[in-house]
Amino acid sequence: MIEIKNLSFARGNNLIFQNVSFRVKPNELMVLKGANGQGKTTLLSNIVNFLEPLEGDILYHGKSIDSHTASHCFLYIGENNFAYDNLSLNENIKYWLAVHNVNFSQEIRDKSIKFLFNELNLNLKFYQLSYGQKKKLQLLLLMLVNKPVWILDDPFNGLDKNTVKKITTLLSKKVENNGLIIISSHQDVSIPNHKIFQLK
Amino acid sequence: MINNFLKLVKNEFTLMLRGSVFTIVLYSLLLIAASIFSLALRHVSFDIEIAIAFLWVIIFFISLIKVEKVYATDFSEPKLQQYILSPFALEIVVFLKNIMIYFNLLFLFIIFSPIILIILGIQLSYLLPINILLALSLLSIIFISSMTASITISKNNKLSITSVLTLPLFIPILIFSMALTDVVDFQLNKMYLFFVAYFLLNLAFSPLLTSFALKKLSV
Numbered sequence: 001m002i003e004i005k006n007l008s009f010a011r012g013n014n015l016i017f018q019n020v021s022f023r024v025k026p027n028e029l030m031v032l033k034g035a036n037g038q039g040k041t042t043l044l045s046n047i048v049n050f051l052e053p054l055e056g057d058i059l060y061h062g063k064s065i066d067s068h069t070a071s072h073c074f075l076y077i078g079e080n081n082f083a084y085d086n087l088s089l090n091e092n093i094k095y096w097l098a099v100h101n102v103n104f105s106q107e108i109r110d111k112s113i114k115f116l117f118n119e120l121n122l123n124l125k126f127y128q129l130s131y132g133q134k135k136k137l138q139l140l141l142l143m144l145v146n147k148p149v150w151i152l153d154d155p156f157n158g159l160d161k162n163t164v165k166k167i168t169t170l171l172s173k174k175v176e177n178n179g180l181i182i183i184s185s186h187q188d189v190s191i192p193n194h195k196i197f198q199l200k
Numbered sequence: 201m202i203n204n205f206l207k208l209v210k211n212e213f214t215l216m217l218r219g220s221v222f223t224i225v226l227y228s229l230l231l232i233a234a235s236i237f238s239l240a241l242r243h244v245s246f247d248i249e250i251a252i253a254f255l256w257v258i259i260f261f262i263s264l265i266k267v268e269k270v271y272a273t274d275f276s277e278p279k280l281q282q283y284i285l286s287p288f289a290l291e292i293v294v295f296l297k298n299i300m301i302y303f304n305l306l307f308l309f310i311i312f313s314p315i316i317l318i319i320l321g322i323q324l325s326y327l328l329p330i331n332i333l334l335a336l337s338l339l340s341i342i343f344i345s346s347m348t349a350s351i352t353i354s355k356n357n358k359l360s361i362t363s364v365l366t367l368p369l370f371i372p373i374l375i376f377s378m379a380l381t382d383v384v385d386f387q388l389n390k391m392y393l394f395f396v397a398y399f400l401l402n403l404a405f406s407p408l409l410t411s412f413a414l415k416k417l418s419v
Contacts, residue, residue: 082278
């Protein structure tokens with residue numbers, strides 16, 4: 001369970017959010033909503049321990065989240081792409097799966113790639129891909145990196161209807177399998193029983 | 201874990217090879233600079249020490265630029281976030297990147313060095329000692345440069361100025377390298393030991409400080 005207690009964050013003298021509190025349990029999905037600049041991305045960065053809050057606590061199973069917990073339990077997919085432009089799609093997939101220490105058989109990996117990318121030429125350089133195709137590489141990690149908590153910053157942004165549907169299926173399955181997911185999104189999420197937290 | 205570490209090394213090697221174009225551009229600029237230097241001093245007879253000192257200063261700047269460039273692209277915020285959440289410590293990634301930069305710069309220097317020496321009027325008998333000197337000093341330069349780069353690429357521009365704090369770390373390298381230019385006969389056993397010792401010292405703290413700065417300033 002992730003518990004956020006009276007969390008506040010400021011950049012310099014600029015208070016981004018104040019007294020934010022909520023809980024997310026395993027088998028739950030929390031959607032953070034709010035207008036631009038309300039601090040959705042900042043809040044997610046706080047949860048993953050990239051940023052230190054001004055005050056308040058973030059607990060995972062009752063303990064403060066340190067870098068060890070974050071690296072072993074959390075998968076974070078941000079808004080911006082992390083792939084290398086001068087590597088091919090296939091090389092990027094191999095690189096980032098190695099970075100996340102993922103060991104899957106070639107068969108499982110190929111199935112996951114096909115699920116997201118269909119008939120796309122994997123030897124294309126990353127800079128030759130469209131925004132949506134690039135975004136799919138990030139989402140491939142969701143299928144292959146086995147961590148109990150997913151923190152996703154606007155995962156549906158720039159994706160076509162078909163891919164949004166696939167991602168929604170992935171999120172639903174993760175929640176069913178005892179996963180805990182926190183996402184920020186401007187779109188409505190069609191996953192049953194999800195919670196919404198509105199940042200003001 | 202070991203299997204994936206080896207894959208990571210292999211992939212970093214691929215990235216290093218793809219980044220070679222930039223290094224070739226930098227060495228081409230070195231060739232132009234060396235040509236201008238030689239042409240400007242064509243009516244003056246200068247000692248070999250001056251040519252070696254010139255070469256050394258240019259290599260020093262090339263290393264700084266290369267490290268800065270790699271860090272700016274390879275440790276952009278989204279990539280850094282993934283490295284931080286990786287089961288591999290960020291220090292290991294920093295170490296791997298530094299070593300790959302080292303091999304990239306060194307290997308291409310070995311290829312370019314005969315031409316550079318000819319342009320600068322240095323006898324080719326100095327080719328081996330100059331390459332050995334560079335191979336040893338470059339390790340420390342890159343590891344120190346990585347600390348500088350980790351601060352200069354920070355999100356907060358005001359903090360970038362603090363990267364000058366790392367510059368004194370270059371002083372021992374500069375002093376010894378300049379001293380080497382006086383030792384044209386290259387009887388350098390003790391000098392070599394200094395470079396190895398200084399590199400080991402850098403190796404002990406540089407990846408730690410670099411990754412600390414990256415985590416604190418760039419995410």
